[in-house]
Amino acid sequence: MFKKIQTSVGDILDFPPDVAGEGPKITITGSQEILVENYRSVINFSEEEIRLETAEGEVFFTGKGFVLKTILSTELRIEGKLTSLTFERGAEKNV
Template identity: 75%
Template sequence: MFKKIQTSVGDILDFPPDVAGEGPKITITGRLQILVENYVSIVNFSDKEIRLETAEGDVCFAGKGLVLKVLLPTELRIEGEISSLSFEGGEIK
C-alpha cells in the first residue's frame, strides 16, 4: 500500500525516480570512485568486475583493481580504475 502511495505522490509532484522510487542512484566521481545507493545485493565481486542486483535489474562495473571501500545495507562505494558501466535486465520506463 505504501509503495503505491509513494509512487503516486512522486508522479503527482514530478519527483525524479531516484527520489520517489526504489531504483539505484549511482554517483561517479571521475574514473576512480562510484557510490551506489539503493542496491539489493552483490551478485558478483572480483577485482575486475562488480555486479549488483537492483530493483531495476543488474548493474555491472568493470575495471582494474576494483575494491569495495564502504559496504552498508543500502549503499556501497567502489574504488579502482573503472572502465565501464552496464545495465542488464529490468524494464526501462
C-alpha cells in the same frame, strides 16, 4: 506505512524512481570512485568485475583493483579503476 506514503507522493508528483527511493542512483567521480545508492544485492564481486542487482535490473562495472570501501544496506562505495559500466534489464541491454 511510510513506504506506501513515499511511493504515492512520488507517483503523484511524478518523481524519478531514484528520488522516490526505488531506482538505483550511481555517482561516478572520475574513473576512481563509484557510489551506488538503492541497490538490492551484490551478485558478484572481484577486483575486475562488480555485478549488482537493482530494482531496475543488473548493473555491471568492469575495471581493475576494485575495493569495497563502504557497504551499507542502501549504499555501496567502490574504489578502483573503472573501465566500463553496463546496465541490463531482462533480455535487453543498455550501455
